[in-house]
Amino acid sequence: MSALTNKKILLGVTGGIAAYKSAVLARRLMDEGATVRVVMTPGAQAFMQPLTFQALTGNPVHVDLLDPAAEAAMGHIELARWAHYILIAPASANTLARLAHGMASDLLSTLCLATDSPLFVAPAMNRLMWTNPATVENCAQLAARGVTFFGPGDGAQACGETGSGRMLEPEQIRDQLLSTVADKFNSPPDHQPIQDKLRSKHVLITAGPTQEAIDPVRYISNHSSGKMGFAIAEAALAMGAQVTLIAGPVALSASPQIQRVDTVSAISMLDAVMAHVDNADIFISVAAVADYRLETVVNQKIKKSHENLTLSLVRNPDILKAVAALPKRPFCVGFAAETENVEAHAQEKLQRKKLDLIAANHVAGEDNAVFGTDTNALDVYWPATAKDTSGGHISIPSANKQSVAYSLLNIIADRLALIDQKSS
Ligand code: C5P
Numbered sequence: 159m160s161a162l163t164n165k166k167i168l169l170g171v172t173g174g175i176a177a178y179k180s181a182v183l184a185r186r187l188m189d190e191g192a193t194v195r196v197v198m199t200p201g202a203q204a205f206m207q208p209l210t211f212q213a214l215t216g217n218p219v220h221v222d223l224l225d226p227a228a229e230a231a232m233g234h235i236e237l238a239r240w241a242h243y244i245l246i247a248p249a250s251a252n253t254l255a256r257l258a259h260g261m262a263s264d265l266l267s268t269l270c271l272a273t274d275s276p277l278f279v280a281p282a283m284n285r286l287m288w289t290n291p292a293t294v295e296n297c298a299q300l301a302a303r304g305v306t307f308f309g310p311g312d313g314a315q316a317c318g319e320t321g322s323g324r325m326l327e328p329e330q331i332r333d334q335l336l337s338t339v340a341d342k343f344n345s346p347p348d349h350q351p352i353q354d355k356l357r358s359k360h361v362l363i364t365a366g367p368t369q370e371a372i373d374p375v376r377y378i379s380n381h382s383s384g385k386m387g388f389a390i391a392e393a394a395l396a397m398g399a400q401v402t403l404i405a406g407p408v409a410l411s412a413s414p415q416i417q418r419v420d421t422v423s424a425i426s427m428l429d430a431v432m433a434h435v436d437n438a439d440i441f442i443s444v445a446a447v448a449d450y451r452l453e454t455v456v457n458q459k460i461k462k463s464h465e466n467l468t469l470s471l472v473r474n475p476d477i478l479k480a481v482a483a484l485p486k487r488p489f490c491v492g493f494a495a496e497t498e499n500v501e502a503h504a505q506e507k508l509q510r511k512k513l514d515l516i517a518a519n520h521v522a523g524e525d526n527a528v529f530g531t532d533t534n535a536l537d538v539y540w541p542a543t544a545k546d547t548s549g550g551h552i553s554i555p556s557a558n559k560q561s562v563a564y565s566l567l568n569i570i571a572d573r574l575a576l577i578d579q580k581s582s
Contacts, residue, residue, distance in 0.1 A: 161340040168237065169244035170266045171211070172253040173201020174323035175316040176282040180247055181206065183328035186216050190332065195220065195237070199240070200499055201250065204534050223265040232522055234265060238272035247308070248282030248325045251264045251293050257305070258296035280308040280331050283320025298416040307413055308334045316383060323409065355571035357398030362438035362488065363391050364431060364445035364477065366406030368424045371455045372469065380446050384408030386559050387444035391416050393563035397571070402438070408486045424448055424474035431477050438488040440570060443478040446495065450474060482512045489574050494518040504539050515540045515573060517566055534546030534562045538569055
């Protein structure tokens with residue numbers, strides 16, 4: 159059974175070329191066992207016919223706030239109450255602005271005001287509209303009120319430009335809705351009390367791989383997708399933290415309230431971390447930082463003129479170790495991706511890097527694939543200290559990365575609270 163089975167979903171469709179994808183999205187939601195009713199704004203009707211959605215969903219499509227016949231059949235308050243979830247895809251800049259300002263000038267915005275059901279939005283707009291400070295502020299306000307954002311993605315846009323603002327594909331929206339609903343709204347009971355555990359804490363996170371240039375067209379990197387680090391950033395935000403995310407080169411988007419700094423190499427990641435570490439209470443180093451970089455990066459593309467090529471590499475700085483060595487250091491959390499002897503290596507790293515906690519996972523072979531996948535399992539260890547003479551270990555069983563992120567942050571918040579308690 160899916161997390162959406164027997165759920166009633168109000169699918170809001172607003173004006174934008176991505177509206178054609180909403181027809182497929184409606185079907186994908188129904189495939190999960192959901193009942194779907196569609197509400198279209200006037201802008202959406204310029205791109206798609208209500209009849210298309212009516213034929214697909216088997217339900218009448220709602221378009222008008224002031225139509226007496228429609229109101230007599232199912233009034234807008236009744237419709238707002240009917241929905242377990244409201245999903246707006248595509249969500250235009252105009253609709254996001256109306257929602258942010260609590261307007262009730264069309265049926266969709268009225269429904270969103272008249273409901274206490276969770277609201278999800280999949281924005282779609284031109285890249286400059288998406289990064290316009292007005293839109294950024296509107297989205298930050300909505301996210302702060304608990305609205306969940308899916309995307310937008312990056313890539314070619316209908317207007318001919320390239321950048322951030324593309325609506326995610328229907329299947330991606332379905333998958334993100336499934337995991338968010340499972341995590342946030344159907345979470346196991348032990349997930350419930352964590353919501354506010356990181357309020358007033360500043361969490362600094364690194365995520366993704368780094369790329370170390372060889373020449374202008376080539377680099378050394380690794381398979382890290384950044385998904386685990388991004389999931390931790392989103393979970394920390396949901397738990398009330400102020401989040402700064404130092405990202406390596408990844409194709410992922412983060413909620414607008416997360417302060418994101420994009421970096422490429424280990425050196426640039428170190429610089430960004432050091433520029434933001436001062437007010438951090440917790441540092442979670444999830445990034446798969448390349449251990450080595452080229453001793454010399456040449457300015458021109460290396461020609462294949464020799465049969466063999468030797469590259470001279472030098473060690474990269476250890477960002478986590480550098481943060482842990484700061485005189486006024488945050489609570490330091492490391493990750494250890496190991497192919498064997500997971501516990502021994504994790505314990506050794508915990509001591510050597512002087513960490514407060516380490517999260518270890520096994521990455522050997524296809525069965526234990528972690529890089530790029532949506533699931534993970536962690537073994538979390540912390541050291542014995544003078545104040546707390548017993549070290550500890552908790553296993554987080556295999557689950558989607560969002561769920562694992564909540565479990566890990568829950569442990570971190572508990573450890574930090576204990577340390578705060580003992581030092582006060
Ligand atoms: O020593 P190892 O690379 O296995 O340690 C992994 C942990 O150290 C991770 O938390 C990773 O983010 C961090 N790390 C780092 N800088 C490096 C190498 C690893 O911050 N140069």
